[in-house]
């Protein structure tokens with residue numbers, strides 16, 4: 001198992017900027033929180049061994065570019081039944097092949113999304129000591145993290161991340177998070193991300209309606225399921241790397257969440273495993289990436305596949321992305337709609353692809369026991385079945 005307790009992490013201060021000795025709130029033992037400071041790492045001719053990934057995981061040069069399915073939402077927004085049906089068909093085609101598509105004409109305010117990426121750059125340029133005010137607590141999906149050096153002992157991703165929650169039922173929850181973690185002077189930064197989340201939520205509802213129509217369930221099925229949802233927002237910062245071919249920005253994985261809307265800058269680095277090989281995804285100005293995650297794969301009873309993807313880094317330019325992870329309310333049971341479980345020709349019940357679970361259970365699994373990868377949900381389901389049989 002990948003997890004290592006922070007105190008066992010023996011990365012020397014030279015490679016990671018600092019080892020802040022801090023008292024944990026419960027056991028009063030000192031633990032080592034390592035910060036990932038690329039400016040220090042940059043001076044080394046080689047990247048630390050902990051960041052080196054196995055050959056089988058490393059990216060190759062000159063990958064083929066994926067012909068990414070494009071879903072034009074203009075048809076959906078115009079509301080005509082025929083246009084909605086045609087847009088849903090494009091979603092179905094994308095979700096039964098790659099589980100991944102671009103959306104265009106999505107009506108997300110361009111100024112809001114440009115400003116969010118610019119503000120993420122500002123956030124990551126803060127002094128490490130400031131970012132560590134919001135350092136991730138063990139078991140939490142939120143906070144600032146450098147290379148996951150507090151969680152893993154090897155295959156460290158070449159990135160720093162800043163994650164926070166966006167709960168539909170809480171007003172100004174994002175602003176409150178930024179001010180409570182970083183300080184009152186970061187209220188405007190929180191306001192930028194609050195506005196970004198409002199735009200992402202509106203788009204996610206349109207996507208949920210299209211997913212419902214594409215599975216023959218109607219517009220309301222998933223929109224209602226997620227209406228009291230909670231989201232995880234993750235800002236990714238991938239510094240330029242002196243040995244990009246030896247590491248990864250984010251390792252191969254399927255998002256354990258339900259639906260991901262990814263806004264990325266124009267640097268490029270996202271790759272999708274499709275047609276039996278890794279393929280590069282070229283950024284498209286004004287287009288947003290949408291991918292199916294494990295939780296929606298379960299909600300569709302496996303009809304739509306969670307998309308296997310990763311992010312690579314490069315020697316010249318840092319790269320940033322904002323991932324908006326749509327999740328159900330934590331205690332809501334993840335179970336496919338009944339209509340997907342009855343035989344199409346009036347035959348017997350369709351077998352369940354995955355057992356019932358709650359999002360809170362799957363999230364906790366990824367934050368405390370299992371490093372999310374290409375088979376998170378299968379591993380989670382297997383452990384549940386084993387534990388229920390003992």
Ligand SMILES: C=C1C[C@]23C[C@H]1CC[C@H]2[C@]1(C)CCC[C@@](C)(C(=O)O)[C@H]1[C@@H]3C(=O)O
Pocket residue numbers: 141148157232234250251252253254255256257325363366367371372373
């Ligand atoms: C629920 C989540 C766990 C991760 C963030 C969200 C959705 C994607 C997951 C992740 C990015 C998959 C790759 C491994 C991971 C550890 C990472 O590189 O950040 C995952 C996130 C996490 O566990 O923090």
Ligand SMILES: O=C(O)CCC(=O)C(=O)O
Pocket residue numbers: 234236250255262264269270309310311320321323
């Ligand atoms: O940064 C990217 O392009 C992908 C990031 C990602 O997959 C994630 O954060 O889950």
Ligand SMILES: [Fe+2]
Pocket residue numbers: 253254255309
């Ligand atoms: Fe992802």
